[in-house]
Amino acid sequence: QVQLVESGGGLVQPGGSLRLSCAASGRTFSSYAMGWFRQAPGKEREFVTNIRWDGLVYYADSVKGRFTISRDFAKNTVYLQMNSLKPEDTGVYYCAAGRNSGSYYDTNNYNYWGQGTQVTVSS
DSSP states (O other): OOEEEEEOOEEEOTTOOEEEEEEEESTTGGGSEEEEEEEOTTSOOEEEEEEOTTSOEEEOTTTTTTEEEEEETTTTEEEEEEOSOOGGGOEEEEEEEEOSSSOTTOGGGEEEEOOOEEEEEOO
């Protein structure tokens, strides 16, 4: 069993930065792939980025070069550094834990989800 708690969301101007954190509980944290998804009002939840247990990472095309995912095994925490934020990055950001194989962009590949944290990019 893994419990996930996100933090770090907020209101930021276009071009600004935020760092989201996802604290995980559970002794098997290191064996999971960790992902970030987001959901804008009226839209489906979409893949943002994923990091596997071996450090391999994937990014959605829309965030490549602007977002960076990282994980600290000692702290059982995953981070999402978001730079050059755009209004279209607005949404609720969710942290998820799932399998290291399979479709990293598919929500069905993830077993555990956090409650989400709101990110609003607006002037």
